[in-house]
Amino acid sequence: MFAFPPLRLSALTLALLAVHAIAAEEVPEPAIQIEADEAIARSRTEAEAHGNVIIQRDTTEVRSEWAQYDSATDHLKAGDAVRMTRDGDVLTGNNLDYYLGPRRGTLDNPDYHVAQGVARADAVKLLFDGPDRYKMRSARFTTCPADRDDWYLRASTLSLDYANNVGMAYNGWIQFYGVPILYSPWLNFPLSGNRQTGFLAPSIAFDNRNGIDIQTPFYWNIAPNYDATFYPRYLTDRGTMLGAEFRYLQPSYNGQIRAERISDHKEEEDRYSISFLHRQQITPRLSMSAQVEKVSDDDYFNDFGDQVAVASQTNLPRELAFNYAGDGWSGLARWQRFQTLQSESDPVDIPYARLPQLYYSSSPHWIKGAQISLTGEYTDFSHPTKIDGQRMWVNPTITYPLLQTSYAFIKPKVGVHASYYMLNDNGNIEGDNISRVLPTFSLDSGLIFERDDTFKGWDYTQTLEPRAYYVYIPYKDQSNLPNFDSALTDFSLAQIFSENRYSGNDRINDANQITLALTTRFFEGDSGEERFNATIGQRFYFQDQRVTLDAYEKPADVQESDLLISFGGRLWRQFIANYSLQYNVNEGATARADAGLGWAPGEGRALNLRYVMNRNVSPIIEQIDISGQWPITRNWYGVARYNYSLKDHSSLEALAGLEYNAGCWALRLVAQRYVNDDSDTAEDEDKYTVTYFAMLELGGLVGLGSNPVATLRQSIPGYTDVVAPTSIK
Template structure:
């Protein structure tokens, strides 16, 4: 049994230990944290602070203790030294000068919250505030990172110096890659470390050498090179990007990223960010001079400007402005902001005001339309004012108003100025058991339309409509057993009566209005168009109901919603004419069958003809984070004159302990062809990974006349290496999200 010597050592022993704690903490900031994967043979070191001593105390335990003239203490046999920051164990230890110096030898292990060090000896000199460790191996706490150093020196004046040091995130003895340096120094009080004669090894082969480089050792942003990205595809060739980060000031910075594409040339991507107490801004520019893969070698570019900022106490300024050089830019070069399937780039500048009762929004809205498509209308400007105020305890008044001018780049297209105001008087009653709302609204809209010669449009239009709405919902809940599980079941019926008067609107153009797709919630909307150019007349009753099953944690296990509109008279607005006395029956189901199976489906069926107008279904089996199979299908009978009928399969599954496969394919059943095929395979170890991705997607390329091709396909192959701990960590999730469609879970349960 150990002889225990509990000593209150003078505080002069502690500063050196504290230096080790503070300085070594900074070294971990140079490594990207990552959770270890299951197949790693090495486990990260853990450390519990519960065993530490109170501040200012040191405890020494040993099998044998000898005190010499109250100045020297000798400990031997299973020596454990515990301070308020670290634990040292050794075969023997000697404390001199009343606790000012400590020498530990024989299988020495030093451990604190940042790392664990095994060494031949540890020397701590409190007067000089200096800690030395010889012939060491170290592991980072909570992270699979380890290495060796001939000597580790920690001192107040020099910080930390590691001589003949190595580092890898691979397990010891299995270093597939490793960094070695003759010296790494981290000066106390600075944000930079220095490395001399650094070599990067793959296996035992040196592949890269730097005589000197500096690196950040704190969470503060520092100027320097970021981790590069290397891929390969048929569209760009070998694609290498090397970001450089410039920390210009505490509140603004810039990232400059030269991108070398062997098929196209060198592209320069630049991002500038600015932050103040009341605003944030970002400017992003991509520029490729002389694209060598296109006849004529045109210059190609993309830009984006974003800004959000407060102006005064209640005013907010928003800017979102985008542009690009040509229709095929996104297809050829890609973008972090838009996908290859996008056809519009938004441009808007807005100024907003908010108070307790008033919301004011002024903005200019425009679009960059890709391809030879009729130009969309831009609102230059659009001003909206919303006013809401309670009237006593029962009533509420609100006024929605709008003033907008619509312009078009086509000289022959009509233009318009529109003023709209809609006062509403409502009586909302809400409680835990349900709600009731009664409201009446007047829609007053005035149009001044120009360039309407030869069209059915009128120069001056004055439209006045009235609307009345009654809405009620109840909430019932009871306990119910479902498959031997106690659940809470809710039943939430709701009903709405809606009347909107009719007025002929064929003399009004379409400026910001298009038909809306409807779901169960949309049945209670009462409007079938975006914007204000068409307001459909209504005399209808909408019935709907939702039922939910909730577990003991109030988490939804099953949700079913159904709804339908019953028309009491025919709709007279031409663009919204209906030939039935009821709408399609809409239904939605979300079901967490068990911990592995999930289902989402929604459908709209015309009850008179029993034809499906719209449907989607997603079924997923998920065993764990890396094992799932998903089947999805979506159908729309008429979407802008087209029928959408697509089926898709997505899967992710480990082939073996280190190999992971991801695949996805979507097929157009209407045209009997593939839309996207995507597959990726990856080898991943504790400390590195290699990923090979191949995909074939519908091209959607625009020709010289701006017409979009719908029969060509693009194919690409991408190869990527990842060295964990020096720029990247886990990779499977990003493989799932890549491609044209990406991966989404098929349910929306809370």
């Protein structure tokens, strides 16, 4: 027996490892270093150390009062007060019995702190079950810091497998401030943001249409490129809904299938929803997409969807499309029809089906300096009640800039729009073949002036940009043409610089008009960021417009359009203001106005005020919208929105809630009421949907309740999620 003063026994252990490795004819493990007040070499393979022992190998360090190491078996024993650090993880306990190579062993009375301190655990015994795998007996696990025991996951056995990103708790329950709130004989949870098979946190919500809504999703991680989610859902007022979603991803294609069904005992009928989406790159130039959506009835999204679904789901597509990208040209072949969801208060015009639609577009370089465009389309339109048939059109155009500099441009453009219709017989209406050929001409011109200046120490650049846009299209009577896909576009600063005020290709307006506009912008002198812009524009007609959307519409006989004014920008720090006005100069009245103020000085701080008025639609819209998110105290945040119709003297949406962020857990409480049926015959209980959200989030482990974040983001511009997700490792 030999005693050594405090020193590193690197040479000794290296020799022991070398002898053992040569005997075994294997590549040796990295050297182990032992530092202690006293060290003893008992044999060629065994060493013992006492007093302030520090043992290191690679990223593993063990500190203890005493230690025994056998290089032949790579076996380490340490005791009394053990502190083990591995890849940033810290484990403390009483007695360590550990094999360094396979990383297997035990630690008594362990305390476990994950790297960066985002999670910790304690137990009666910890078992090392291989690289990055731990098992704990009679364990507690939390993401709260060491000085707080707000919540714990307790389990008779807790398994943490960082190699596969999965945590498992057997005979486990969650305890929140000493109160058990969730029990399960088996719980699994992710240890980072990666996905894994298992039950997701249950979702519990309440609204006045369905009662209590409980959903318990199960996620199946089939493969890295396949997964499925099953979500049984129980609604107390309607029954049990079964739903599932399957997603797939391959290098050349991807998609998802979703379906749900319920035997609704409130409506006494079976109701369902199906959706399918597939995208595929067949060749480097040819791609394909397919989409099918279908619901059992018009009120499906009103009853089972959220506000976004109610507002957006009107025409559900069923289509198959092929796209081809050639050298300087592209083509589209599409077959498309819709399921149209109707509302008693706002009937929807059923769109035409396209069976098929063939589209071609190219930009040949036939003339140097010219911008040439060739577009054309063939479509077979089908409709259950309206006249239908086939339409073909081509539209070649050429733009040749006469002047194109940093301070001025002059761009004339000429084109021809030729259409041919082959209409079908429809009841008493006899089919016919009709053609239309219209030449088009436009001249776009503008100047850009700049000046640099300083205002109270602020360096800025101001621009002044006058623009003139002239269009000439001769008149041609189009009242005998069907209207498959044309509509009047929204009058705006973007639209007044276009040739046609109609969308689609069934109506081409006659035009002999000029648009005049003036824009000014202010830019930061240092960063070049735009801080403010303002535009005023108006269109002037040299002759009356005679083409209308249908034969019953009265042609316009005005000499000038409405006046358009728009200005806004970031006026001060994070304070943003915007205003737009459409003013009818002939009637001396405002046709439309939109004013908004927004202030978002930091995360979790946003205030918004907006006023909207539009007399161009029926019924007339006049609304005021107030929304915001703001800290109330150190950890509490308030959220609210109130959207009020001044015309109807009624609320369209009201939302209020509180969010609490305690660091390792968070609470969200939100109530929302919005209009889903504004018909005069609707009862109050059917006119509004009232939903209550309550969500308890426990670190990166689990969320219990119904999450309102998607609703808050949709309702409150500038909303930020104040509860950042935490990766346990």
